[in-house]
Amino acid sequence: MLNADPDMAARFRDAYGHAADRASLLDAIATYERLLLTPGGRFDRWLGGDTAALTAEEQNGYALFKSLGCIACHQGVNVGGNLYQRHAIFHPLASPKPEILRVPSLRNVATTAPYFHDGSAATLGDAVRKMAAAQLDQDLSDQQVQAITAFLQTLTGTYRGAPVVAPPR
Numbered sequence: 001m002l003n004a005d006p007d008m009a010a011r012f013r014d015a016y017g018h019a020a021d022r023a024s025l026l027d028a029i030a031t032y033e034r035l036l037l038t039p040g041g042r043f044d045r046w047l048g049g050d051t052a053a054l055t056a057e058e059q060n061g062y063a064l065f066k067s068l069g070c071i072a073c074h075q076g077v078n079v080g081g082n083l084y085q086r087h088a089i090f091h092p093l094a095s096p097k098p099e100i101l102r103v104p105s106l107r108n109v110a111t112t113a114p115y116f117h118d119g120s121a122a123t124l125g126d127a128v129r130k131m132a133a134a135q136l137d138q139d140l141s142d143q144q145v146q147a148i149t150a151f152l153q154t155l156t157g158t159y160r161g162a163p164v165v166a167p168p169r
Contacts, residue, residue, distance in 0.1 A: 038108055038157030038164050046154070054154055061151030064144055069136050073103045079155060081105035085135075093134030094120045110153040111166040125149050 009020065016024045043062075045053035054062070065071060074080035083103045087093050094116040101117055114120070115127035125145050132138040140148070156164050 038159045040158035041107075041155050043151075043154040044157065055150070057147050058150045058154050061147035061149070064148050065151055068132065068138055070131075070148075073135070074106050078105035078107050081107075088134050090137035091134045093130055094118045106152060106155050108156050108164045110156050111164055113166070124152060128152070 012020050012024070012028070015028070018024070042053045042058075046059075065074075073083055073085055076082050080103045084100050085103050086100050088096065088099075095118040098117075109115075110124055113124065114122050115124065116130075121127035121130055128145050128148050129140055132140045158164065
């Protein structure tokens, strides 16, 4: 595919010193994805020592996120995005195929509805509730869903100095 576009193939050769291969293509994608970091969210400020950056409910949501086990898959600087996992371990979740999916980053998740690989969860709260049941075999209370959702909203950062917002529908 890359070699079908002579200009793209030439730029790749200039950057890597050889024609596209699997390892170099994966490196190019990873390099691009690192550019997509959107720091500056309230969670980042809280991690940096700003104790007022998160409300008590948001901190409670983060504690729940960790204690329930969400952090096992949604971890690292992007709060996910670096693992592949089987979905619907305990209960059905979204469409059954594919069975194994990349765990998405939760950065800016409050701006990316609908959720799941098939768009079957319309709201973030719905996604949290369904994910807890399907992956953790947990039935969350409305208060727990609200707290985790509040935490997830703190993961929205800035891009080029402006807050990330949901695209128009």
